[in-house]
Amino acid sequence: QVQLVESGGGLVQPGGSLRLSCAASGFTFSNYVMSWYRQAPGKERELIAAIPRAGGSTTYADSVKGRFTISRDNAKNTVYLQMNSLKLEDTAVYSCNARHSIRPTAYWGQGTQVTVSS
Numbered sequence: 001q002v003q004l005v006e007s008g009g010g011l012v013q014p015g016g017s018l019r020l021s022c023a024a025s026g027f028t029f030s031n032y033v034m035s036w037y038r039q040a041p042g043k044e045r046e047l048i049a050a051i052p053r054a055g056g057s058t059t060y061a062d063s064v065k066g067r068f069t070i071s072r073d074n075a076k077n078t079v080y081l082q083m084n085s086l087k088l089e090d091t092a093v094y095s096c097n098a099r100h101s102i103r104p105t106a107y108w109g110q111g112t113q114v115t116v117s118s
Contacts, residue, residue, distance in 0.1 A: 002026035002107050004096050009112030012086055016116070020081040022096030022109055030054070032107075033099045034072055034079040038092035038114075045095075049081060053101055064090075086116045 008020040020036070035050040048061045049070035058070050069082040079096055095111040 004098060004107055004109035006094065006096055006109045006112040009094060009114045011115045011117060013118055014086060014088060014116055016086050017082070017084045018086065018114060020083065020094055020096075020112060020114075022079045022081075024077045024079070024098060024107075027098070027107065029077040029098070030074045031101060033101055034070075035097045035099065036068075036070060036079070036081045036094060037097055038090075038094045039111075040089075040092040043092075046092075051079065083114070086114075088116050090114060091116045 003025045005023045006020060008018060010018065012018050030053055033050060033052055036048050037045050038048055039045040046061060048064050049068055051058045051070045051072050055072055060068060067085045072079045092114060093111040094114050096109045098107045
């Protein structure tokens with residue numbers, strides 16, 4: 001059974017930090033590109049960070065570049081999103097996505113709420 005389970009969301013003040021985790025099971029994690037998306041109320045889902053199968057060259061949306069860091073631990077089947085200098089506009093549901101590097105296969109987690117508020 002394929003599962004992606006996000007954790008680490010919550011309420012944080014502007015300027016604060018959070019670290020999201022996404023634990024994967026039921027598939028060969030190292031064969032998948034991992035990404036983090038977010039969706040704020042009334043807005044479209046946005047791709048904010050991606051990391052290739054073996055780590056290395058990461059990509060970020062301009063809105064989070066320099067503040068967020070995506071990483072992965074293939075031994076633990078987990079992808080992380082370190083979020084620093086959080087802003088009010090970072091408030092959203094954050095979801096992880098696994099996309100096979102060759103096959104048209106993708107999985108989604110259920111999402112975790114991040115709320116930035118003073």
